[in-house]
Amino acid sequence: MLIKGLILTLIIEAIVINNRFWFGSMKNFIKKRKKYIKFRIHHGYTGIIMMIIYLFYPIEEIFIIGFAFFLSDVIHHAIVLPIWTGKTEFP
Numbered sequence: 001m002l003i004k005g006l007i008l009t010l011i012i013e014a015i016v017i018n019n020r021f022w023f024g025s026m027k028n029f030i031k032k033r034k035k036y037i038k039f040r041i042h043h044g045y046t047g048i049i050m051m052i053i054y055l056f057y058p059i060e061e062i063f064i065i066g067f068a069f070f071l072s073d074v075i076h077h078a079i080v081l082p083i084w085t086g087k088t089e090f091p
Contacts, residue, residue: 001060008068012043013075020084044073 050066081087 001064005064005067005071008064009071009075012068012072013080016043016072016076017080042073042077043069044077047071047073 047066047069050062050069054063054066
């Protein structure tokens with residue numbers, strides 16, 4: 001289960017990095033369209049919710065996807081963004 005979660009984490013993080021490279025920061029993307037939302041929903045939050053759901057509905061895939069979302073967000077904000085931009089961009 002852990003190996004599947006780590007592989008999915010790498011896939012999700014590759015997609016996030018690719019989207020950030022092509023589209024830039026989501027904050028800048030929204031500001032350009034003059035529709036600024038004052039809060040952001042990180043995919044790590046979705047992952048935590050999915051892992052909580054797993055406690056009530058123990059389906060392995062729910063935990064793997066939730067774990068991968070959460071770990072990808074942690075990796076993105078703790079490793080990738082400081083290297084790329086010099087800041088973590090946590091609210």
